[in-house]
Amino acid sequence: MPGPRHRRTAQRARASALQPQLRISFKKSIAMGPGKADLLDAIDATGSISAAARKLGMSYRRAWLLVDTMNECFKAAVVETLTGGAQGGGARVTDFGHDIVRRYREMSRKAAASVAREMSEFATLMVR
């Protein structure tokens, strides 16, 4: 007797796992998403791209590319950097960047709230 064809890995569905993700695409790249917002927070907290990358467990190169993508997508710089100096340099989220993150997070919150009921119903249709 053959077993079920599709085995399902036991997995509890955490509420956060079912949160809708808001991503703002621009041409082929993603201008803003949850990962980039977190990176900007980490740059705020640490004062440098490299420290933010370490904090988030990603490579410096990857963090730098994410910053570069953001700076390319928006009208103005989201992150400003300095080289040299006492700490070797650093990075800083601009006022414009803070505004971008604030707007993004507000849109995410609002969009998620608008479908909160539907999402929780949807969640009941997924493997628990």
Next chain:
Amino acid sequence: MPGPRHRRTAQRARASALQPQLRISFKKSIAMGPGKADLLDAIDATGSISAAARKLGMSYRRAWLLVDTMNECFKAAVVETLTGGAQGGGARVTDFGHDIVRRYREMSRKAAASVAREMSEFATLMVR
């Protein structure tokens, strides 16, 4: 002296480029997103995974993996398949699958509508 600022028709920022994408993640995989919804539509229209893949310009393997991911993520099958027979077999979106797509599309629409104003404001902050 810059030349005439021509309207960049080729890369004009279409509204869809800035539309938020709703993706419903589950564990590490994406249970439902715009691509998977389109695939289910194509399976509806063609009656098979392979024809749907051809219609969407993707490999059969990729389409099959997307279907498999969906079937794994949800409580019940989203797509049912048959092998053999007059047409060699085929695939069919289940009633459950239709319900999933309907719910997903409704959530997408509602979420996008809820932040439509904020999105258009946000768009003005991006490179034109």
Next chain:
DNA sequence: CTACGTTATACACGATTAAATATAACGCAG
């Protein structure tokens, strides 16, 4: 029985992506 088109799977190959490593420029501390 044979042919056909599809599902389901496996494998090889290339493309894309990410990480790891290396290096130069920078500017201040010492």
Next chain:
DNA sequence: CTGCGTTATATTTAATCGTGTATAACGTAG
């Protein structure tokens, strides 16, 4: 001047992803 940590970039290496190809099982038509 030298050392340090950072930015920015290039190069190499590894991992992931996607396609293409191949094959077996399947069930109906002919």
